[in-house]
Amino acid sequence: MNRQQFMQAMEFHLRPMDPSERNELLSDYDQHFEQGLQEGKAEETIVFELGQPEELAREALGDRYAAAPSAPGFDHFDYPPPPYGSPARHQSSSAARTLFTGIGLIFLNLILGIPLGATLWSIWLAIASLSLLMLAPIAAAVDFVYFNHLEMAEIFVAVGVCGIGMLFALAAKWLFNGFAATTAGYIRWNLKTWKGGA
Helix, strand or coil: CCHHHHHHHHHHHCCCCCHHHHHHHHHHHHHHHHHHHHCCCCHHHHHHHHCCHHHHHHHHHCHHHHCHHHCCCHHHCCCCCCCCCCHHHHHHHHHHHHHHHHHHHHHHHHHHHHHHHHHHHHHHHHHHHHHHHHHHHHHHHHHHHHHCCCCHHHHHHHHHHHHHHHHHHHHHHHHHHHHHHHHHHHHHHHHHHHHCCC
């Protein structure tokens, strides 16, 4: 409900009130909107803070509210009915939906999302660790420099292991890109589902 709808609803529900008294009360609410807007609040936020027009009118009218249908001149007012549904009910159902969706996502992630994600990233970590085999020639060089020990077979093995390490490094890079995109997409799906966009 925006400012105009709120003021129309208040004017509608305050029909039994004396016109001058009603105008003064409506002016107070209008000033409240002006002050809230100057503070940077949205019209809908100000309406939420004020409360439901019908309840406000009921408090303002007191006994006159119950007598509203038979109030003098009641039939001569031609105000439109409040142009809104039931925002409080809507907000309540929306909050409940968000709550239950959040609980469902928590269980889904505990049972499936987190274990599967941890498994995938553990596989990537193992493969990324094997890419350290690329350092085999460096180990052979250290062996030669500090221990003066180097055999031809050791050189061939070091070169071969280095090649295997490079293959693991390429695989780790490819898997990292895929897992990162999958993880980011899954997080976005969680947020979208929680907010009701999915």
